[in-house]
Amino acid sequence: MSVRTALTDIQLPQSKSIRLRFVEESDADFILSLRLDSKYNKYLSPVSRDIDKQKEWIRAYKKLESDGSEYYFIIERHDGIRCGTVRMYDFKDNSFSWGSWILNEDKPRTAALETALLIYKAGFEILGFDRSHFEVNRNNTRVISFHSRLGAEKVSEDNENFYFIFTSETYQKCSGEFHYLLEK
Numbered sequence: 001m002s003v004r005t006a007l008t009d010i011q012l013p014q015s016k017s018i019r020l021r022f023v024e025e026s027d028a029d030f031i032l033s034l035r036l037d038s039k040y041n042k043y044l045s046p047v048s049r050d051i052d053k054q055k056e057w058i059r060a061y062k063k064l065e066s067d068g069s070e071y072y073f074i075i076e077r078h079d080g081i082r083c084g085t086v087r088m089y090d091f092k093d094n095s096f097s098w099g100s101w102i103l104n105e106d107k108p109r110t111a112a113l114e115t116a117l118l119i120y121k122a123g124f125e126i127l128g129f130d131r132s133h134f135e136v137n138r139n140n141t142r143v144i145s146f147h148s149r150l151g152a153e154k155v156s157e158d159n160e161n162f163y164f165i166f167t168s169e170t171y172q173k174c175s176g177e178f179h180y181l182l183e184k
């Protein structure tokens, strides 16, 4: 579904120490290096080691991006060093999901908070959604605690995941509290 403004039509938001940019085919090796690293991939879906498959997948993603139905971002520091990935998808019922979130050891200290703030800024302020829905593996305690601390509400669970909602009202509060991180 194509909704509201397309993120491809605007300058993507930036924060104090990172920025988001759209994935490119030339990021295939970087993405594979993260997704195949056991430090990061424990709670993410497995990917093939085949670089050509990864490039093909990115090409397909560029189509979703131009439709405005999903976005895959590379997280970069302001000096251009890539330090992670994050994705927005499943736009429905005035809500969006986000995930495929990884930050590597090149991340600035506040990159995790800045990523969440940038994704919520894009989803709420730019795309105009009312809320965000996402799941976290129930054993991924660090990430569960991250989302709970920021104000996400756990709405259900199953054997595998906890399911969260984060509202635009909560984003308003967070963007006030962390305004200094949203300023470049």
Ligand SMILES: CC(C)(COP(=O)(O)OP(=O)(O)OC[C@H]1O[C@@H](n2cnc3c(N)ncnc32)[C@H](O)[C@@H]1OP(=O)(O)O)[C@@H](O)C(=O)NCCC(=O)NCCS
Residues within 6 Å of the ligand: 039, 040, 041, 043, 044, 099, 100, 101, 102, 103, 104, 109, 110, 112, 113, 135, 136, 137, 140, 142, 143, 146, 149, 150
């Ligand atoms: C998910 C991921 C990107 C989060 O990044 P992270 O840097 O580990 O995030 P953290 O929870 O450590 O938060 C970073 C810092 O922000 C701080 N922070 C987090 N939430 C905060 C809040 N609401 N207020 C103030 N500080 C906060 C943390 O205390 C931490 O500070 P510290 O480094 O001084 O301890 C990273 O852990 C990762 O790549 N994990 C592997 C892949 C994965 O599981 N992805 C999620 C799938 S759902």
